[in-house]
Amino acid sequence: MKIITVDTPLHQRRTVFIADVSTLAKYDNTKKIKFTTPYKILKIPLDFTALVMPIAISVVDVGIDLLEKLRLKKFENIAKGEIDYCAENFNFPAQHPANGVMYACPDYQSDFYIPIANFHDYTFQLKMSAFVEMCASLGAKKCSVIYAEENGKEISLNVKGNGPTTSGDVSFENKTKYKYTNETSFNSEYDFPKPKEINEFVSKWVKTEPSWSTIQRIRINNGITKSRVEINYSDEMGIDTQFSTKLTKMGVNIGGTFNQIKKRKYVYEVEFWEID
Incomplete structure (x- = not known):
């Protein structure tokens, strides 16, 4: 997971997803998929239900894990910032940073992060x-x-x-x-x-x-x-608009309706x- 600091090059932190530690952990794509092995099948009487159900449950579990892995894959290249660190080391509009919001900074004032939704109005x-x-x-x-x-x-x-x-x-x-x-x-x-x-x-x-x-x-x-x-x-x-729509479809909070x-x-x- 890419966590930004003040030393992170600007081109790697122009946009950043800022959240607390527990929220960032949900977007960690380094976790391995855990496969459910229906080992108990050998100890269960060989009727149809006992044979099929553990296998079906295992397949569903793997499917859910794979879907989650694919979802997290989309976040892999998004820079992330820990909210307390960012609040102390960067500048924000009033009432920010907020947990779980995507921000961007203008190149000409690269220590100032603005929610994607209001980026252009505030940068102006x-x-x-x-x-x-x-x-x-x-x-x-x-x-x-x-x-x-x-x-x-x-x-x-x-x-x-x-x-x-x-x-x-x-x-x-x-x-x-x-x-x-x-x-x-x-x-x-x-x-x-x-x-x-x-x-x-x-x-x-x-x-x-x-x-x-x-x-x-x-x-x-x-x-x-x-x-x-x-x-x-x-x-x-x-x-x-294309960038904000992409983030919204990924389920990322951009801080409101994009202007x-x-x-x-x-x-x-x-x-x-x-x-x-």
């Missing part, structure tokens, strides 16, 4: 939070969305919510001029207090957007006061405080 929030933190680190004064689309359709929002960041939750309140409304998780405008200093934002998320690397470089080296930044979310990372990816593109105009 993580990326949005990274964007907010980057703007704050660079001394942004205001960030305003100037273009937004989901699944190829231009959208607007009128929602309030919270998003996770390494410094705690960020509160959102949207202001928009668009007519079309849709439920999602991003803020159309952010305001920031003037910082004491500006710093480079270090995160793997920066590698996902060329404009993030550019804005950091020209802000720190040239002190720009306004720029535009894109936020795109379109990579399924292998977590799609398909919403392919998103947002463009923000970022205004910065003057550097003293």
Whole structure:
């Protein structure tokens, strides 16, 4: 059985079934099949019932064992994590990890595990939070969305919510001029207090957007006061309907009803405080 640790290479733990020790033991495929031998048949009077029943019971037992072995075979290549260890060494959304649930982590925040059902919605929030933190680190004064689309359709929002960041939750309140409304998780405008200093934002998320690397470089080296930044979310990372359906058919709990990816593109105009 493959039990992950913090030292397990990422490609071997992108998705992981997390459970307690007793639950994991049920998915152990290393146990040998125990065949029932009808040895008592020789000590029983040779009437039909006494002859057939032990053999029939033995065949049924073997059949059940074989079916269980085949069922467990499907779990053989699924990485597994012990719940107490994972809770202590990885990060999760609130109320998680839960026993017997399948999780996945995004490559760009590989210590954060999310239930398969909500993977894309929550991963998008993580990326949005990274964007907010980057703007704050660079001394942004205001960030305003100037273009937004989901699944190829231009959208607007009128929602309030919270998003996770390494410094705690960020509160959102949207202001928009668009007519079309849709439920999602991003803020159309952010305001920031003037910082004491500006710093480079270090995160793997920066590698996902060329404009993030550019804005950091020209802000720190040239002190720009306004720029535009894109936020795109379109990579399924292998977590799609086919994958979730496969898990469900195997009897794996994915943490709820699977939410398909919403392919998103947002463009923000970022205004910065003057550097003293």
